[in-house]
Amino acid sequence: MPKSSVLSGPPLRERSETGTDARILESAITLFAQRGFSEVTVRDIAEHAAANPASISYYFGAKESLIKQAIRTVVAPLNEQRLAALDALEASGAPLRHEDVVRAMVEPTVRACLGGVGPERHYARVLVLTFALRQPFVDEVMSEQTDRVAARFVDALVAALPDFDRATMYWRFDFMVGALIHILLDPSRGYRLRRVSEGGADTSDPAAVIDALVRFLSAGMLAPPGP
Amino acid sequence: MPKSSVLSGPPLRERSETGTDARILESAITLFAQRGFSEVTVRDIAEHAAANPASISYYFGAKESLIKQAIRTVVAPLNEQRLAALDALEASGAPLRHEDVVRAMVEPTVRACLGGVGPERHYARVLVLTFALRQPFVDEVMSEQTDRVAARFVDALVAALPDFDRATMYWRFDFMVGALIHILLDPSRGYRLRRVSEGGADTSDPAAVIDALVRFLSAGMLAPPGP
């Protein structure tokens, strides 16, 4: 029987880095990102992790908290990287340029999702799943992980473009997130885009994706505000 | 037993506009959009439609084909509206302006999702679900419904901005779709955006959303292309 039966805290046991629990979490993330939360069964995860189904309850409790933990594990490192990039910009002392703020958001995400190795490589799909599902318990985790990052980036955008009001920049930050996630969504690396464009565009080169995104979004940020 | 057992064609029976089958389809769309495909059971749908669970198999066959039909019913009318808007632009004889092309994409979508009454009001959520899940049978429907629309819009963008190459415009079209869908995703009408922005921005006014989107995206379309 699990040791600590804390009221809501996730870890029923301390989590290791190489043990069965780590294998379960990694398998869960991979499968969730591939097929969705409800579509993947605990038996699927157990099999993929070469573990017993019971060990999932043993380490993570209910499936819901495994999902929450999976989301945290995917989202947290990317948010760290983005905030670090923003910190670096602000620490330089030079005045903020809006295209650098955009890049601080875009670059870690694209690099992680295209060719990354950690759990954050599944960021785009996991994020879209949480947005699409919007079950309360998922919303909770999302907000806990992402709200402060959004606020910090909007602050930075407003600082870089003082002529625009904060509300406008909130809109545009969300436009940026939408474009960014959507382009990274495709599991087969631009399959849809490539098929539709008959080979004209593909998303296999991270640098090209970053460049295209930053150009487009930076120009959008500069659009004249409404009346 | 159902009349026609066609090999793959969706309608096992002719579909009516007011009968039990119509009620089932509408309930299915509403519930799917709210909670996701796998999260909604056929019993949920039957109860919401005041019908018998068996009538779902009777009219639609397996749950999978009900899902496919739901997607079609939501996506098709919006694509019609967008193509009609594009037709109107081109029929006017005047040279295409890229911001009008953007508007032809954005305006019907926002109006449908914010205050629309038909099945297409669930467009954003259903589309994100299909993108997020990417099960083969869902992919099929999506591609059947959306590929030609994407191609037409990219054509129009290239016609409006001949200095940019087609590949670039494919990228940017996808950025547009991402931003558009993402901003419309929130079920409680900008709840997340409003909470995060402390009241500064909300998505309750369709005209304001359209304006903000068109400005941002049109400016993005004009961004200088890469080297």
Added chain:
DNA sequence: AAACGTATAAAACAAATGTTTGAAAAGGGA
């Protein structure tokens, strides 16, 4: 070696799921 907290395993559990069955009701011409 003995004992103890930890980890794994197979099996069992109850609940929920998509789908089918078979019979009853409703409808609509002849």
Added chain:
DNA sequence: TCCCTTTTCAAACATTTGTTTTATACGTTT
């Protein structure tokens, strides 16, 4: 009215689901 098709419904079906149980092995400490 009779006959035939179409629709509805309650019940049953076989799986699959998340989770728990119970027992056995493991590893460390005494």
